[in-house]
Amino acid sequence: MELWTARFCCALLGLVAGLAAGLEITSTGPTSIEKASGQSVKLDCQFSLAPEDSGPLDIEWSLLSSDNQNEDKVVILYSGDRAYEDYYAPMKGRVHFNSADPKNGDASINLTGLKSSDSGTYQCKVKKAPGIRSRKMLLIVMVRPSKPRCYTEGPAQEGKDIVLRCMSSEGTNPLQYSWEKTSDSKLLPASAVLDPVGGTINVRNASASASGTYRCVASNRVGAEECVLYLNVTPPPNTAGIIAGAIIAVLLILIIIAIILFCCWRARHRKKYEKEICNEIREDVPPPKSRVSTARSFTVGSQRSSLGSMSPSNLHEYSLKNQYDKIPSSEEYERPPSHAPLPPPSTARMAGPNLSRMGAIPVMIPAQNRDGSIV
Structure with a gap:
């Protein structure tokens, strides 16, 4: 019984040893690689087969998720004697098998045009029944610093604090900044304080000796x-000179404003004077004709009342004295006195008592001034 037990144990150990001597990952390179963006990298995964490994060969490269709740992303696959290199869309056209025939024991892959998003842990899994082996590698894609921008903060004057700043907009941390002076003594000012992480130099109480060319890396x-x-x-x-110049500039501005206001006032006064002169000329215009028509209507009305009081017997006598009762026309009123027409000559001037004896009726004619108005 003990003999049979010993034989069984030997057979079992031989079987386990046979399995252990089957599929194996033979790569011994580093498991962590750092590369810059834009470069290429080879993820090594060499394997060996044994006669006992008789199943189909499957090779799978996957990007492991940092969160256990998310699934791993298969990057490239070899199965059924065929390579599937466009399996992962973000790496399409950038990932390839290193060997044209991975069955020869080379499951390595090449990544080109690296991006910062390619960083992560990659796993190479080789399957050939009954053996399964895998290997993990950490890839860190770092972005090199972009060209930094150098500038100063604060007034670059003697006795003032000046800050020299250097800053890169891109780059994988940790970034380090170093300053050096490339002119004169090539030594930083004694009062300079350097910050290699923030990329600044604080030059306190700057002097003229701090002038020069500086380089930041x-x-x-x-x-x-x-x-x-x-x-x-x-x-x-020169603060005093600046103040004096400012005062002079303000005075000049005030003088210019005063001149402009004076010119405006003078122009307005002249316009007002011309308007008053025009009004004085208009006062000499003759009176309107409405007054003449009023006087005429009054005289004509009086004449009509006189005619109404006459009898047919004295109409003949009234015709003899119409020349005395004739009212001048509007043209005669408007005509200057120097051009007024002379009264027609009368052959005989009759006195008032004579007219009364002849039966004439006296008529009162309203008095008129020179411009034709009734007094």
Whole structure:
């Protein structure tokens, strides 16, 4: 009984040893790789087969999820003697098998045009029944620093604090900044305080000796970029001169405003004077004709009343004295006195008592002034 037990144990150990001597991953390279964006990388996965591995060969590369609740993403696949290299859309056209025939024991892949999103843990899994083996590799895609921008903060004057700043907009941390002076003594000012992480130099109580050319280098583990800055420390400005110039400028502005206001006032006064002169000329215009018509209507009405009081017997006598009762026309009223027509000559001037004896009726004629108005 013990003999049979020993034989069974030996057979079992041989079987386990046979399985262990089957499919194996033979790659021994580093399991962590750092690369810069835009570069290419080879993820090594070499394997060996044994005669016992008689099943179909399957090779699967996957990007493991950092969250256990999410599924792993298959990047490239080999199955049924066929490679599926466009299996993962974000890496389409950028991932390929290193060997044209992975069955020869080379399951390595090449990634080109690396991006920061390609960073992660990759797993190479080789299956050939009854053996299954896998290998994990960490890929870190780092972005090299972009060209930094150098500039100063604060007035570059003597006695002032000046800050020299260097900043890269892109780059994988940790970024390091270093400053150096490339002109004169090539030594940073004694009062300068350097911050390699923030990329600044604080020059306190700057002097003229701080002037010169400075260079800043931004770097990380995959690359470096630099920029150049020229610093010119100037003497403080003449404050008294600036104040005097400002006062003179203000006075000139006030004088110009006063001249403009004076010109406007003078133009307005002249316009008002011309308007008053026009009004004085209009006062000499002759009176309207409505007054003449009123006087005429009054005289004509009086004449009609006189005619109404006459009898047919004295109409003949009235015709003799119409020349005395004739009312001048409007043209005669408007005509200057120097051009007034002379009365027609009378052959005989008759006195008032004679007219009364002849039966004439006296008529009162309203008095008139020179412009034709009734008094």
